[in-house]
Amino acid sequence: MLVRGDAYTNEAPEGPPMTTAVRILDDGAWISVDDERVVSVSELWQLADHDVCGCETADFLIEGFVDVDAAGPAVLVRAAGQCVTCGESAVSGWLPVGRIVGPDRRFASLATGHVRTPRA
């Protein structure tokens, strides 16, 4: 498992390994993918099958990113936040934020309203 701030080497189908730099910036305010700020704190994410609180679907305010990782094309984060329905504060499991897609290796962010399930 990679830890915050490390570059992730992502195997391309052909040719040399491609590197995706994923890191957390500005005291947990941002996820940067390949030196572009792509995901910010302050969003509300819907979480299903999660362990941040007892709500079936958590309405989870992202207050700060704690870890970032890349697993294949998927970019995953752990975030500190709070379910605004029940008030429980927690650090989430690994949640998807988007994927590296296409030949130009562009980051495609998940929509804010997407229901996310933590990865094992």
Added chain:
Amino acid sequence: MPTDVERWKDEVYGNEIRDHLMEFAEEGWDSIPEDEEDAWFERFKWWGLYHQRAGQESYFMMRIGTPNGVIEPGQLRVVGEIAKEYATGPVENPEFGEAYCDWTTRQSIQLHWIKLEDVPEIFEKLEDNGLSTQQACGDSWRNIVGCPVAGKDKQELVDAWPIARDLHDTFKGDEDHTNLPRKWKVSVTGCTEGCGQGDINDLALEPARKEIDGETVTGFNVRVGGGLSRKEPRLARDIDVFVRPDNADEVAGGLSALFREHGDRENRYNARIKFLVDEWGVEKIRRVLQEDFVDFDLHTAGEDLRDEYTYNTGSQDGHNDHVGVHEQADGNYYVGLNVLVGRMGAEDTLELADLAAEYGSGEVRLTQRQNIIVTDVPEENLDALLDEPLLEDYSPDPSPFMRGSIACTGTEFCSLSIVETKNRQVRYARWLKDNVELPADHEEFHIHLSGCTASCAQPQIADVSLRGMKTRKDGDPVEAFDIGLGGGLGEDPRFADWIEMRVAADEVPGAIANLIADFETEREAGETFREFVEARDEDELGELLDPEETDYEDPYMHNTKKTWYPYADDDNMDDSPAPTDGQGEPLPADD
């Protein structure tokens, strides 16, 4: 494993960043290689430049460190001129106009919308006038804070200004202390009222007396490991050390070096020295300081003056802030002006510079309550100064709600903030002034509004603490606040208890109004608000804090972070002109 930030710092950090910065500025924003942007933006902080949030690419916040908040004669004009010429953004702020200065809770100055291409000219102008952005941000010695009227105050055991100045001169640019695991915030105070807020700093020097060799020596007791950030507030802890003024730099430097060597460089969330104090305890901090970082015998702590502190105690006695007209030790006066949420338009700043020169010595000082003080005003000039029209907007005798309001930068520019802050706090203060009466014996009432848990507005040490949140209202996400009560400093400092969570932003003024009405009717005779809160448990306080809609209107309920600028008519991210070139013209998209 070291973080990326540590790796970047190992490669280039400290003074040497400047040459690169100047080169990029010369060649323009586009010259920063895209795959090096994260690294350079992190490094630029050391020179006081903080890249603004998404939608505002290529624009920077610039912080100017003014130790102890002292702005020497002539310097305020320079700051105002720089703000007017360089700190104008693409869209006006509806409350503050097109260019303004922010006076911060660490007695510094922040300007926004600074373009990289303008940095060399700004630096030249600042440095020609004895000002600098060096180490205003980044992992090193930050701006040193203290009692803003040090050296002029009548309530002073030690004049701490020469010590603060010496620490500033010694540790700004000192290669041994330029790369610390994290920020290093220092407070030096010599007054008897506790104005330095040492309790919330990494290192606090607080006034004390010590019997040494049969002689009473005045100096400082040393506390370490305070801070408010995240949800881990700590009060600085007494390490049982007394330091003479002429040893202050050796002990402060020893502690900074201890932090450099032993702070956590593998986890930035655990890096501040408050966590090392948690882990080691004060005895070990003192022992390691003595054994490894100073070469003389440390004295044990002297007799402190904490039982005399009045600042931000809610006591309504003595100084709770520095607003108003006060006599200095030399017989002149200082006039503390209320700057609501610390923001002053560039034109007003220039006008104030003229007034300070006309009626005082030209010096002004910044306070940790985001206000500004005109110093050295002879008694015969007081009436004329107080009659100046500018003082109608920046009053020495404001409403308690104007006087007590502090707000951080918020989503207008800041990446971390969850909610809009300054414009909202202006609207809160005005509504409270027009609609709520405090008991007649309460002239001061502190409401600190912080956009997130970083706590730049110091919410935990206010009568009413507001911390940015989100909630849903009628199913829609809206900006909101957690509300805390009863924080403050003094002999027995106390962090606020968080009482009511996730209150929609448009219901906060109603909640405060209901609370104050209940305070008025239920208090014991002479009971202060802080005492009133301390006497009640969370459930009782929750009953008193009853959020409700009023005729207060909040234009920032939507997700302001999703806009490129919350006050633009066309505020979608796609409408942003950023990034721009040195003339502010939009640059073509990469693809």
